[in-house]
Amino acid sequence: MHSSGVNESSGKQLSRRQFLSAAAAFAAVTGFDHHGNGQPLTVKPDVNLRIARCEIEVAPGHRIQTTAYNGDASGVPIRLREGALIRVEIQNQTGVEEYVHWHGFSVDARVDGTAEENSFGVAPYSRLAYEVPGQTAGSYYVHSHAMAHHDLAAGTYSGQFAFVYVDPHQNPGRYDKEVFLTSHEWEPYFINEAEEANSLEEMHHVRLDTDDDDEMGGDGWDVRYRLASLNGKALGHGDPICVARGERILFHFLNASATESLQLGLPGHQFLVVGLDGHQVSRASVVDVLTIGVGERVDAIVEMNMPGVWVLGSIDDDIRGKGLGVVVEYAGQHGEARWADFSAPVWDYGIFGEDGRCEADEEVALRLIRLPVAEDGFERWTIAGEADERQGSLQKVFQKGRRYRVAIKNESNECHPMHLHRHWFEVSRYLGRPTTGIRKDTVMVLPYGSVELIFTPAMAGPALFHCHNQMHMDSGLQTLFNVVQ
Numbered sequence: 001m002h003s004s005g006v007n008e009s010s011g012k013q014l015s016r017r018q019f020l021s022a023a024a025a026f027a028a029v030t031g032f033d034h035h036g037n038g039q040p041l042t043v044k045p046d047v048n049l050r051i052a053r054c055e056i057e058v059a060p061g062h063r064i065q066t067t068a069y070n071g072d073a074s075g076v077p078i079r080l081r082e083g084a085l086i087r088v089e090i091q092n093q094t095g096v097e098e099y100v101h102w103h104g105f106s107v108d109a110r111v112d113g114t115a116e117e118n119s120f121g122v123a124p125y126s127r128l129a130y131e132v133p134g135q136t137a138g139s140y141y142v143h144s145h146a147m148a149h150h151d152l153a154a155g156t157y158s159g160q161f162a163f164v165y166v167d168p169h170q171n172p173g174r175y176d177k178e179v180f181l182t183s184h185e186w187e188p189y190f191i192n193e194a195e196e197a198n199s200l201e202e203m204h205h206v207r208l209d210t211d212d213d214d215e216m217g218g219d220g221w222d223v224r225y226r227l228a229s230l231n232g233k234a235l236g237h238g239d240p241i242c243v244a245r246g247e248r249i250l251f252h253f254l255n256a257s258a259t260e261s262l263q264l265g266l267p268g269h270q271f272l273v274v275g276l277d278g279h280q281v282s283r284a285s286v287v288d289v290l291t292i293g294v295g296e297r298v299d300a301i302v303e304m305n306m307p308g309v310w311v312l313g314s315i316d317d318d319i320r321g322k323g324l325g326v327v328v329e330y331a332g333q334h335g336e337a338r339w340a341d342f343s344a345p346v347w348d349y350g351i352f353g354e355d356g357r358c359e360a361d362e363e364v365a366l367r368l369i370r371l372p373v374a375e376d377g378f379e380r381w382t383i384a385g386e387a388d389e390r391q392g393s394l395q396k397v398f399q400k401g402r403r404y405r406v407a408i409k410n411e412s413n414e415c416h417p418m419h420l421h422r423h424w425f426e427v428s429r430y431l432g433r434p435t436t437g438i439r440k441d442t443v444m445v446l447p448y449g450s451v452e453l454i455f456t457p458a459m460a461g462p463a464l465f466h467c468h469n470q471m472h473m474d475s476g477l478q479t480l481f482n483v484v485q
Ligand SMILES: [Cu+2]
Pocket: 415, 416, 417, 467, 468, 469, 472, 473, 477
């Protein structure tokens, strides 16, 4: 799957001149001189990712054994300059082949980092070096795109993720402070949904899932977590976010969970959402609770006008109890961090767009379908065309520059954060309302909900389109959009 020409084992040596000419061609994926008689690398990389086993202390005495980038899950963003060429070097110090995916980036399929797109992998105990063209300003994400299947130590279940922020050339700076927050859960384990549902039912003498008779007991295994964090620390164990009255804080949120949507609240405060998935929204709008699907990013400004010590965290008591939160402390304020309950709202991307209907050249209909559970008890999914339920049956070929309206219908009882690789799209219908001006690369398709996107392929080659729930993706909820010139 990977080219031997790019891993260190090739021993290929490039002079600086050769390296730069390869850079100019971009298509070239270049090998650094690694052995080079103890010589340093010919060109210093802008991003260096060392994939290795490590220990992360999420709470005092609670150490997680995982694989991470540079031994770190603390949420410190990788900062890049808008439009500037990015030299990437990856060292894989583990015994398994890895894929490093640049989520939200506009890149050639070879460096996008998926096996499905035939990208370069990072072979065990080897290095991979390549260049990524400069990107537009905004919030991005880099993470493992390895398949996990039954291995809850692999892929996005692991600590292999980082926030990537491309700084704008000119920063209007309508804020006093920037804070990056990345969510993740730790210590995943399998549960059998049917068994859990039955036992809960007995316990509470209530019917769960009432609209879903046919699927009761048929959903197979699911994943739960023992611990959750923002920036690698469970609530109360990281440094508080220190603010002063009157400050405007620009929060950059990333949901780096493997499977869980996130709903965040900060009592006494509201979020002015200014960006989604690294794109400025056309209409900044205020919400009490942010809903962030797996793989999504939200940029939001909070005006600090309610002095106190507060918890910024999941509005779900159980998840917040597992650690998904952080303390926000005003200058001069002390005491226990306070929380206040929120009701869970329906998230509507439409409030960040404009009314109006996007035009398209062609319609493509897709259905997200749950298939009968596999023999080993694992769920199975597929993305199908309009009238075809065969797995992997989507044979659509897309043309570069043509505008496609992709109508997605979720025929299941679960939310699917659908992510498109190497491109952004425009959300053109949500909750039944047409809309324009909302650019994203990941969109939550709610249970039994529908979403329409406008996809205008900018680059030829395969573009993976999949659910960002690792378990759904591994069990079939993915397809390739093949783009031709
Ligand atoms: Cu899904």
